[in-house]
Amino acid sequence: xxxxxxxxxxxxxxxxxxxxxxxxxxxxxxxxxxxxxxxxxxxxxxxxxxxxxxxxxxxxxxxxxxxxxxxxxxxxxxxxxxxxxxxxxxxxxxxxxxxxxxxxxxxxxxxxxxxxxxxxxxxxxxxxxxxxxxxxxxxxxxxxxxxxxxxxxxxxxxxxxxxxxxxxxxxxxxxxxxxxxxxxxxxxxxxxxxxxxxxxxxxxxxxxxxxxxxxxxxxxxxxxxxxxxxxxxxxxxxxxx
Amino acid sequence: xxxxxxxxxxxxxxxxxxxxxxxxxxxxxxxxxxxxxxxxxxxxxxxxxxxxxxxxxxxxxxxxxxxxxxxxxxxxxxxxxxxxxxxxxxxxxxxxxxxxxxxxxxxxxxxxxxxxxxxxxxxxxxxxxxxxxxxxxxxxxxxxxxxxxxxxxxxxxxxxxxxxxxxxxxxxxxxxxxxxxxxxxxxxxxxxxxxxxxxxxxxxxxxxxxxxxxxxxxxxxxxxxxxxxxxxxxxxxxxxx
Numbered sequence: 001x002x003x004x005x006x007x008x009x010x011x012x013x014x015x016x017x018x019x020x021x022x023x024x025x026x027x028x029x030x031x032x033x034x035x036x037x038x039x040x041x042x043x044x045x046x047x048x049x050x051x052x053x054x055x056x057x058x059x060x061x062x063x064x065x066x067x068x069x070x071x072x073x074x075x076x077x078x079x080x081x082x083x084x085x086x087x088x089x090x091x092x093x094x095x096x097x098x099x100x101x102x103x104x105x106x107x108x109x110x111x112x113x114x115x116x117x118x119x120x121x122x123x124x125x126x127x128x129x130x131x132x133x134x135x136x137x138x139x140x141x142x143x144x145x146x147x148x149x150x151x152x153x154x155x156x157x158x159x160x161x162x163x164x165x166x167x168x169x170x171x172x173x174x175x176x177x178x179x180x181x182x183x184x185x186x187x188x189x190x191x192x193x194x195x196x197x198x199x200x201x202x203x204x205x206x207x208x209x210x211x212x213x214x215x216x217x218x219x220x221x222x223x224x225x226x227x228x229x230x231x232x233x234x235x236x237x238x239x240x241x
Numbered sequence: 242x243x244x245x246x247x248x249x250x251x252x253x254x255x256x257x258x259x260x261x262x263x264x265x266x267x268x269x270x271x272x273x274x275x276x277x278x279x280x281x282x283x284x285x286x287x288x289x290x291x292x293x294x295x296x297x298x299x300x301x302x303x304x305x306x307x308x309x310x311x312x313x314x315x316x317x318x319x320x321x322x323x324x325x326x327x328x329x330x331x332x333x334x335x336x337x338x339x340x341x342x343x344x345x346x347x348x349x350x351x352x353x354x355x356x357x358x359x360x361x362x363x364x365x366x367x368x369x370x371x372x373x374x375x376x377x378x379x380x381x382x383x384x385x386x387x388x389x390x391x392x393x394x395x396x397x398x399x400x401x402x403x404x405x406x407x408x409x410x411x412x413x414x415x416x417x418x419x420x421x422x423x424x425x426x427x428x429x430x431x432x433x434x435x436x437x438x439x440x441x442x443x444x445x446x447x448x449x450x451x452x453x454x455x456x457x458x459x460x461x462x463x464x465x466x467x468x469x470x471x472x473x474x475x476x477x478x479x480x481x482x
Contacts (some may be wrong), residue, residue, distance in 0.1 A: 052398075052401075052402050052405065053354070053398050053399055053402045054398070055354065072346070073346065073350070074346060074349035074350050074353055074354065075353075076349045076353060077345055077346050077348075077349040077350075080345065081342065081345070101322065104318055104321065104322070105313070105314065105315060105318050107318075107349075108315035108317045108318040108348075108349065108352065108353075109314070109315050109318075111349065111352070111353035112315055112316075112317060112349075112352035112353050112356070113294070113296065113315065115353070115357075116356075116357030116360060116361075119357060120357075120361050120364070123361070123387060123391050123392070124387070127383070127386070127387045127390075131383075138379065138383070139383050142368070142379070142380050142383050142384075143383075143387075145368070146364060146365070146368045146384075149368075150364050151364075157294050157295070158294055160293075161293050161294045164293065
């Protein structure tokens with residue numbers, strides 16, 4: 001285990017920074033392999049060779065004494081696996097079973113319930129931008145109606161749900177009193193997408209800035225953005241891009 | 242544990258049958274509580290009182306000797322939790338750690354990568370149907386373009402990925418040689434959505450029927466549909482609707 005090596009396959013403009021952060025937190029020996037999107041969209045063939053759906057991040061673990069690497073995909077699964085096997089000091093692992101289950105819940109929630117709405121908003125934005133004038137107005141109107149009736153509504157419900165959890169807890173991290181996989185997985189959909197994305201915030205059609213709509217989430221987003229090893233992960237990312 | 246009681250909160254027209262099936266497989270003592278959608282769409286207030294986002298399924302476990310139930314959401318998380326805690330004979334649990342990890346992967350993949358595209362196709366269908374004539378033609382055209390350039394493309398990649406896994410395995414179940422949580426979670430997006438939904442199959446724009454496009458997945462869908470306790474789950478569902 002001490003000699004295990006990690007290769008993180010990282011597609012640009014994806015959600016993969018979280019796994020860089022995870023590996024930095026656990027002081028694991030990793031190599032970041034960056035792939036640029038073909039035409040700004042598709043995964044290149046080299047990434048498809050690693051994992052056939054072109055998903056990113058993909059984490060390969062070269063275990064000491066084994067010839068074939070273990071190839072992991074799905075951010076929630078990667079975070080769960082790595083913390084379960086490579087956190088001997090319990091740095092990111094809550095001490096109680098009930099809290100461990102809560103982390104597992106958020107690993108599923110973030111990717112299964114929260115992120116899909118964000119992806120659909122992004123797909124709609126791209127469709128509106130790509131349509132030629134004057135069709136773009138029409139596309140924007142239709143996409144806007146689908147967004148407001150479905151994706152934005154669900155997204156706001158989920159953000160309110162998260163804000164309420166933190167309010168009830170009295171702030172801080174999502175589970176217990178320390179950083180866990182829950183914070184790491186939620187950082188991208190909440191921190192990056194809601195509080196650091198002005199276009200997205202406008203699309204939500206709020207009367208107030210997101211920081212006022214969901215004040216506990218906003219405080220949390222500053223707390224996680226300020227974690228020293230998240231800052232190190234951002235620096236590692238920049239140095240490799 | 243032997244005296245633990247389960248209440249499955251079940252919203253009509255959702256993916257909740259899978260959890261009925263799971264509970265039937267493990268012979269757990271459960272009550273199915275059915276909620277009808279308000280106006281055919283929204284979760285009713287009674288379900289919001291159980292879980293604030295109006296998600297379904299929600300599983301409550303009333304543990305013997307405890308006053309508060311444990312409330313679980315997210316199908317992947319529910320399946321993982323229930324199998325981990327209520328499968329003492331290992332009926333749905335693979336014997337090796339590597340196979341257990343594979344099941345965990347599929348629990349994340351099904352809801353995080355596969356299902357969102359299906360939801361987006363459904364949302365687009367609903368938007369097209371609801372738009373008044375003649376705008377509905379326009380909406381259908383725009384939605385169709387977004388689908389073909391994004392959601393359908395990703396969906397086909399994921400279905401091909403699953404078909405290739407089964408082909409390499411020589412058919413049968415997804416992990417090992419018996420039914421696991423992987424089959425239970427994949428049954429809805431693959432079996433119900435692709436092979437039992439003619440509208441969806443047409444939207445995929447295939448040259449051949451889905452059963453010819455993904456023959457291994459099709460064989461698998463028949464295998465899981467024929468599981469005796471899945472049939473029992475369907476009967477339980479019907480009796481409660």
